[in-house]
Amino acid sequence: MSRLLQPVVAGVVTAVVGFASSFAVVLAGLRAVGADQRQAASGLLALCVANGVVAVWLGLRRRVPITIAWSTPGAALLVATGTVEGGFPAAIGAFAVSGLLLTAAGLFPALGRWIGAIPAPIAGAMLAGVLLDLCIAPVRALAEIPLLAGPAVLVWVLLSRFARRWATPVALLVAVAAIALTGQAPGAADLWPIVEVTAPSWSAQALVSIALPLFLVTMASQNVPGMAVLAGYGYRPPLRGILVSTGLASTLGAPLGGHAVNLAAISAALAAGPDAGPDPSRRWIASVTAGISMIVLGIGSGLATALVLLSPPLLVEAVAGLALLGALAAALVSAVADPGRREAAAVTFVVTASGLTLLGIGAAFWGLVAGGLMTLLHHRPASPSGASTSREAVPGATGPSGHADAGAMGAAPASDEFGRDRSEVGRDR
Numbered sequence: 072m073s074r075l076l077q078p079v080v081a082g083v084v085t086a087v088v089g090f091a092s093s094f095a096v097v098l099a100g101l102r103a104v105g106a107d108q109r110q111a112a113s114g115l116l117a118l119c120v121a122n123g124v125v126a127v128w129l130g131l132r133r134r135v136p137i138t139i140a141w142s143t144p145g146a147a148l149l150v151a152t153g154t155v156e157g158g159f160p161a162a163i164g165a166f167a168v169s170g171l172l173l174t175a176a177g178l179f180p181a182l183g184r185w186i187g188a189i190p191a192p193i194a195g196a197m198l199a200g201v202l203l204d205l206c207i208a209p210v211r212a213l214a215e216i217p218l219l220a221g222p223a224v225l226v227w228v229l230l231s232r233f234a235r236r237w238a239t240p241v242a243l244l245v246a247v248a249a250i251a252l253t254g255q256a257p258g259a260a261d262l263w264p265i266v267e268v269t270a271p272s273w274s275a276q277a278l279v280s281i282a283l284p285l286f287l288v289t290m291a292s293q294n295v296p297g298m299a300v301l302a303g304y305g306y307r308p309p310l311r312g313i314l315v316s317t318g319l320a321s322t323l324g325a326p327l328g329g330h331a332v333n334l335a336a337i338s339a340a341l342a343a344g345p346d347a348g349p350d351p352s353r354r355w356i357a358s359v360t361a362g363i364s365m366i367v368l369g370i371g372s373g374l375a376t377a378l379v380l381l382s383p384p385l386l387v388e389a390v391a392g393l394a395l396l397g398a399l400a401a402a403l404v405s406a407v408a409d410p411g412r413r414e415a416a417a418v419t420f421v422v423t424a425s426g427l428t429l430l431g432i433g434a435a436f437w438g439l440v441a442g443g444l445m446t447l448l449h450h451r452p453a454s455p456s457g458a459s460t461s462r463e464a465v466p467g468a469t470g471p472s473g474h475a476d477a478g479a480m481g482a483a484p485a486s487d488e489f490g491r492d493r494s495e496v497g498r499d500r
Contacts, residue, residue, distance in 0.1 A: 074353065081347040082360025084236075085138060089338040089361070090119070090368045091240035093143040094375055096205070096391040099384075100149030101328060104281070105159035112376035113267035114328025119369025121320040121332045126362030129316060135308045136343040136358040137301070139317065140335035142289040147395060148201045148435055149330065150388075151426065152281055157274040164271035165281035166330045170321030172286040173333070177314030193442040194291040195405030196416035200423025200438055201288065202399045205392045212389035219249045220389050227393045236341070239394045246390050265373045268326050284435040289331045292398070297334025304343040305351060415445035 094115060101111040118141040126139040155161050212220035223246040230238035294317075298310060313334060320332045338361070341347070347357035406416040419442030427434045 074348065074350070075356065077346075077348045078342075078354055078356035079360045081342060081354075082357040082362075083364050084346075085338045085341040085357065085361040086364030086368060088236050088240060088341065089138075089140055089335065090365065091243055092394050093141070093146070093239075093391075094372075095243065095387050096143050096146045096150075096394060097141055097330070098376055099205075099387055099391050100146030100330065103150045103153050104162040105154045106162075106328060107159075108376060109265050109267045110159060110269060110328050112265040112373045114330065115372040115376060116264050116266065116369045117324040117327035117329035118332065119365050119372060121324040121329055123362040123364075123366035123369070125316050125320050125332060126365070127359050129308070129313065130355045130359040130362065133308050133312075134352070134355045135301070135306045136339070136347060136354040137306075137308055137313065138297075138335040138339040138342045138358045138361055139332060140293070140338060141329070142285070142293055142331035142333050143395065144198055144201065144288045144292040144398060145285045145331045147205050147391075147398075148284055148288050149281070150205055150391075151201045151423075151435065152284075155274065155277040155280050157272050157277055160269055160272040161274045161277035162281055163269050163325050163328070164273045165277040165285065166325035167271055167322050168278055168282040169285040169289070169331060170318050170323075170325060172282070172318070173289065173321055173331075174315050174318030176290065177311045177318060180311075189287070189291070189439075189443075190409070190412055190415075190446060191291075192406050192409045192412040192416040193419050193439065193446060194287070195402045195408075196419035196442060197284075197423050197435055197438050198288060198292050199399055199402035199406055200420045200425075201284075201435055202395050202402065203420075203424045204426070205388055206396055206399045208385060208388035208392040212385045215385060216383055219246070219383065219386050222249060223386075223390060224393070239390070242393055243390050246386055249386075263373055264370050265376075266327065269328065271326060279436055284439070285331055287439070288435075289333050292402070293333040293336060296336040297339050300336055300339045301334075301343055304340075306343060411449075412446060415442045415449060418442055418445045 097115055097118065098111050101114045106114060122139045122141060126137065129135070129137040129139070149162070155165075157164075209220065209224055213224060223242045226245045227238045227242035230241055234241075294310075294314070301308065317332045317334070321329065324332065342357040342361055343354055347354040406420060407413050409416075419438045422441045423434050423438030425434055427437055429437055
């Protein structure tokens with residue numbers, strides 16, 4: 072019984088930490104691109120159910136602790152992008168296209184290699200630029216609403232030292248308590264899960280501003296480090312099946328408001344590591360339990376949405392920013408790791424962080440374009456020995472991580488662009 076209890080408890084903790092630490096980011100992102108309260112609550116429910124179903128399916132099929140999550144950096148991208156032409160229906164269409172691109176990356180290996188060809192410093196700098204505005208929110212909140220934000224920030228600072236994984240969930244609880252002290256409370260109707268179908272529409276602006284950057288951010292900051300974390304614990308499941316499953320789940324969940332489903336990074340370590348039991352062959356029970364728990368948490372998505380919407384918007388952004396500080400740090404480290412590409416990464420970062428909208432297209436796309444052009448302009452031919460004079464990659468680096476310690480979860484073996492052991496490449500083709 073004890074052999075079963077440990078992975079089950081680890082799975083429940085994985086789901087609770089994953090949900091509580093970032094659902095505010097998801098809601099902020101959906102609201103930013105035009106969702107109303109019901110649509111945002113429906114999107115959160117869709118993501119929880121999609122995460123759970125895919126995690127249970129892959130865990131039972133592969134007997135590997137494959138933890139599934141929503142794209143937190145992708146939600147931050149939505150905050151940075153804001154409303155596009157066509158409103159929320161156009162954003163829904165972009166979510167569906169992003170899911171199809173994820174599926175295509177699994178079905179067509181060449182597409183995955185093209186994504187892998189994007190230099191890690193450029194991808195990291197784009198992600199850092201996307202995250203910057205939200206990560207500044209706690210500072211602004213301390214200045215504008217100190218009585219509400221101060222306790223939450225203080226609790227986060229203390230727990231980040233003594234109980235890191237619980238820092239953001241407890242800070243969120245403190246923020247909820249502060250909201251309750253203002254005398255506001257959700258109504259009885261908010262206690263039920265909400266399903267709201269939104270018919271997608273299509274616009275070139277939404278596809279370029281949301282679909283393409285969302286796909287790139289999800290691949291670079293979630294799927295790549297997620298595979299690296301699994302490899303660090305000795306698990307090398309075929310990436311093709313994971314991308315196809317998560318891509319299809321993202322596409323099917325889009326009309327309900329879900330933006331992206333993908334591999335987890337930091338929570339993958341909770342289910343794949345020793346906390347899930349001493350026997351690695353039984354840790355898949357933790358990821359399956361996490362999937363079931365996430366579906367249960369999704370039932371409370373309406374209440375979670377109502378609580379968030381009762382609070383000042385800046386307080387919600389502050390909690391979201393606390394959750395993303397680790398991701399910002401990891402992205403910045405990736406951006407400056409290669410001295411030969413630092414200027415290109417800096418250009419990518421400042422253009423993305425500027426919030427520039429040109430020709431109706433958001434800053435994340437233009438940041439990627441600007442960084443790519445700078446990379447081409449400063450490209451140096453390989454030296455006669457075959458080693459590039461401009462690359463000094465960090466050993467073991469696998470790309471920008473969407474989480475603070477995703478790149479530190481064990482020493483991953485030499486890997487391809489998806490974080491897989493090169494000895495495994497081709498076995499899942």
